[in-house]
Amino acid sequence: MKVLVVGGAGYIGSHAARVLRRHGFDVLLYDNLSTGHVALAKGFELVVGEVTETGKLADAMKRSQAVMHFAAHAYVGESVKDPRRYFRNNVEGGLALLNTALETGLRNVIFSSTCAVYGIPAQVPISEDAPRQPVNPYGVSKLFFEQALEAYDVAYGLRFASLRYFNAAGADEAGETGECHDPETHLIPLALRAATEHGAPLQVFGSDYPTADGTCIRDYIHVTDLAEAHVKALEHLLRGGNSMALNLGTGRGHSVKEVITAVETITGKRVRMQLGPRRAGDPPALVADPGRAEGVLGWKAKRSLAEIVSTAWQWLQRSQR
Secondary structure, X not given: OEEEEEOOOOHHHHHHHHHHHHOOOEEEEEEOOOOOOHHHHOOOEEEEXXXXXXXXXXXXXXXXXXXXXXXXXXXXXXXXXXXXXXXXXXXXXXXXXXXXXHHHOOOEEEEEEEHHHHOOOOOOOEOOOOOOOOOOHHHHHHHHHHHHHHHHHHHHOOEEEEEEEOEEEOOOOOOOOOOOOOOOOOHXXXXXXXXXXXXXXXXXXXXXXXXXXXXXXXXXXXXXXHHHHHHHHHHHHHOOOOOEEEEEOOOOOEXXXXXXXXXXXXXXXXXXXXXXXXXXXXXXXXXXOOHHHHHHHOOOOOOOHHHHHHHHHHHHHHHOO
């Protein structure tokens, strides 16, 4: 069975492609390479195109029985400054993908969603029943696509899994793929760079939060654990399971200072950092309640923070050679 991975030359999509292949699926990648990398698609067939190039996308979908959709802009701050870009890509492009799926008869969609659909939660850990009240255009764009999926399921029988990520991190243990964002905004790769000789100091935003050490707490999930959940969600749909939205996290939060300590332990180097004020809109803690994913899919995150940092460090060293 062939699975079309849209955004498959990016960070999470490239990991999903490898896990799909390990589970016996044929994989076809589709990416415009605006943020993806040809090197991350090595060993797979890659179609270079926009999701709005519906003729090209339809040709790829006609060869596939399911689609995983990772193609989205994903910088919160940028979405505030340029919402037009986010609604054009994440909403208009997403609708082009959904409509092309309908026209080609493809009926199983796995969607890369986000905990940003919840906004600032009233309660932590966050369950799937928490109100969806995004506080930035990025989260709004993801929520729109979730709601489009829900409507298309009712009207057209298009079945879906909306997988709400918490903080994806780490790299493929085999060393084939990892994070190479430009610009990089994620804490762990930035902390690792700050431990190297020429890396910039890590900017820590806020040290006065109502947490044990004053820094933000987030739920960090290894990207391979994340990818494995996508495969399980696909298998659920292929067995005739119902459409669903699931949180993907570990259920355990780590503060910024805990992450820095883990980086220093793994690298044996000091993380140079600069403390600054809080960023507007950053909640003190975002931690998943992953119980529904475990119950529905039999999936549970396996890899620890130490394993996340260790694989990310190995990838950074390899990519700088």
